[in-house]
Amino acid sequence: MSQVRVRFAPSPTGLLHIGGVRTALFNWLFARQQNGVFVLRIEDTDQSRSTEESIQAIIEGMKWVGLDWDEGPFRQTERMDLYRSHAMQLLAKGQAYWCACKAEELDARRKEAEAKGLSPKYDGRCRDRGITNPTGDAALRFKAPQEGETVVDDLIKGRIVFDNTVQDDLIILRSNGYPTYNFSVVIDDALMNITHVVRGDDHLTNTPRQIPIFQALGFSVPQFGHLPMILGSDKTRLSKRHGATSIMAYKEMGYLPEAMVNYLVRLGWSHGDQELFTRQELIEKFSWKNVQTSPAVFNPEKLLWINAEYIKVSPPAQIAQALRPLLEAAGCTEETRAISTGQLAQLVVLVKERAKTLMEMVDWVRPYLGQVVTFDEEAAKKFLTPAIAPTLGKLLACFEAFPAFSKEQWEEAFKQLVKEEGMKMGQLAQPVRVALTGRTASPGLFEVMEALGRDRTLFRLGQGIERACRA
RNA sequence: GUCCCCAUCGUCUAGCCUGGCCUAGGACAUUGCCCUUUCAAGGCAGUAACACGGGUUCAAAUCCCGUUGGGGACACCA
Numbered sequence A: 001m002s003q004v005r006v007r008f009a010p011s012p013t014g015l016l017h018i019g020g021v022r023t024a025l026f027n028w029l030f031a032r033q034q035n036g037v038f039v040l041r042i043e044d045t046d047q048s049r050s051t052e053e054s055i056q057a058i059i060e061g062m063k064w065v066g067l068d069w070d071e072g073p074f075r076q077t078e079r080m081d082l083y084r085s086h087a088m089q090l091l092a093k094g095q096a097y098w099c100a101c102k103a104e105e106l107d108a109r110r111k112e113a114e115a116k117g118l119s120p121k122y123d124g125r126c127r128d129r130g131i132t133n134p135t136g137d138a139a140l141r142f143k144a145p146q147e148g149e150t151v152v153d154d155l156i157k158g159r160i161v162f163d164n165t166v167q168d169d170l171i172i173l174r175s176n177g178y179p180t181y182n183f184s185v186v187i188d189d190a191l192m193n194i195t196h197v198v199r200g201d202d203h204l205t206n207t208p209r210q211i212p213i214f215q216a217l218g219f220s221v222p223q224f225g226h227l228p229m230i231l232g233s234d235k236t237r238l239s240k241r242h243g244a245t246s247i248m249a250y251k252e253m254g255y256l257p258e259a260m261v262n263y264l265v266r267l268g269w270s271h272g273d274q275e276l277f278t279r280q281e282l283i284e285k286f287s288w289k290n291v292q293t294s295p296a297v298f299n300p301e302k303l304l305w306i307n308a309e310y311i312k313v314s315p316p317a318q319i320a321q322a323l324r325p326l327l328e329a330a331g332c333t334e335e336t337r338a339i340s341t342g343q344l345a346q347l348v349v350l351v352k353e354r355a356k357t358l359m360e361m362v363d364w365v366r367p368y369l370g371q372v373v374t375f376d377e378e379a380a381k382k383f384l385t386p387a388i389a390p391t392l393g394k395l396l397a398c399f400e401a402f403p404a405f406s407k408e409q410w411e412e413a414f415k416q417l418v419k420e421e422g423m424k425m426g427q428l429a430q431p432v433r434v435a436l437t438g439r440t441a442s443p444g445l446f447e448v449m450e451a452l453g454r455d456r457t458l459f460r461l462g463q464g465i466e467r468a469c470r471a
Numbered sequence B: 001g002u003c004c005c006c007a008u009c010g011u012c013u014a015g016c017c018u019g020g021c022c023u024a025g026g027a028c029a030u031u032g033c034c035c036u037u038u039c040a041a042g043g044c045a046g047u048a049a050c051a052c053g054g055g056u057u058c059a060a061a062u063c064c065c066g067u068u069g070g071g072g073a074c075a076c077c078a
Helices: A018-035 A052-064 A080-092 A104-116 A181-191 A201-216 A247-252 A259-268 A279-285 A300-313 A315-331 A333-338 A341-351 A358-368 A377-383 A389-400 A407-420 A425-437 A445-470
Strands: A007-008 A037-042 A070-077 A098-101 A139-142 A149-154 A158-163 A171-173 A196-200 A223-228
Touching: A007 A018, A007 A098, A007 A196, A018 A037, A018 A052, A018 A104, A018 A196, A018 A223, A018 A247, A018 A259, A018 A279, A037 A052, A052 A070, A080 A098, A080 A139, A080 A171, A080 A181, A080 A358, A139 A201, A139 A445, A149 A201, A149 A223, A149 A300, A158 A201, A171 A181, A181 A201, A196 A201, A201 A223, A223 A407, A247 A259, A259 A279, A315 A333, A315 A341, A341 A358, A358 A425, A358 A445, A389 A407, A389 A445, A407 A425, A407 A445, A425 A445
Parallel strands: A007 A037, A037 A070, A196 A223
Antiparallel strands: A098 A139, A139 A171, A149 A158
């Protein structure tokens, strides 16, 4: 069998959305598993809607999720001669014809047919007119088969039969000379030797339109596979109404690319009960057989859970690196630049179990940057009271007596003091927590002290006592 | 309207092809408990589904037909 060649062919009419990423991902996994080739092709034949920014957004998104392509990015607008010459071939063979109907006329006729409850398909009035010297605004139509059936043996859905009598004579070359989608995909998929065309379910009904074009041109027909759609919580097709759909929006919200990939692949594909996969496992275990046939609702809560799982197990230094720009963007520019990645990684270890996104992590890490603590007013008011000040003072004196920080020693001393004062652990722990972090919630107290170091711990404790006395 | 696809807990899904092991398993979310210096994390337990109706069969979530419901496509968009 020849080498597997698959492609991802987005149209650059907006940002790269998660549905597109999932389609790309399935293609990519299959290519990598089969030692095949993954092609990136930009379908920009609609000059009125395609933009350069969108092309950049697609490339940026693909890179972020780590879906590297082997060939391309090809742009259809750079391949116009190919489409035109093949269209002319069809014309010469009598499998295409010029159509002089005006777009507005066609529109009107379609509406009329619909109003009468008839099929809105082209009535074929130019089919046998034999126009040989078309005026500048004629379009070229493909002579679609009008009888028999077209069978698609779908990789995911199995055998699907379409009745050719409902097929339309599609326009393949617009009056402006640009090819239409259904024609340019066929030419490109054929010329690029694509072996498996895997795309969204919304293309399923395009398949019986495209197969006859492959055949008319004498190309071998690739295998097709149609992925179920991603739906929003209301079970309609996922769109902006449902929240963020652009892949880069998830980056900005603090999601990890590996988490996105893991979530997206599980949306429509499964391997028994397994939820978490390394990329290597995905490549090994992926199979069309286990791709779901029905659409899936996008569930942000599960994505959040997966992201949290990835934050917990990813190398801390890697998280630290990704965190840096977000920290700076959050206004901690100086503190962030002052800290080494190694030190930042230690903070990541400190808080990684409580942050589900990098954005949340920014907030968790903040109290450990800089010398001074920023008090949460409510927390300070509640726990840093004059009543507790003397005990905090004793604790400070006790800690100061230790020349160096030692988690075990300091914890021992802390517990000793709690006992002497006849308090409960929490009665002293909370005020100390507020003194050290400014907040009522934090990692374990002694981990916090370790992260802060002896000097800052003592400094902040002193700060807390001052605040308590003032209150 | 026509054509096509789809249908298991709220959600993602296992099981369906090759009927019995399914009084339907896992995960997210949710509820309760445990752990505990706070917040998490973790552990344990619970609530919760085969859309409906007919067949076929000794036996159906699994096979067949229909109904209903959802989605998609019917452009000189992709």
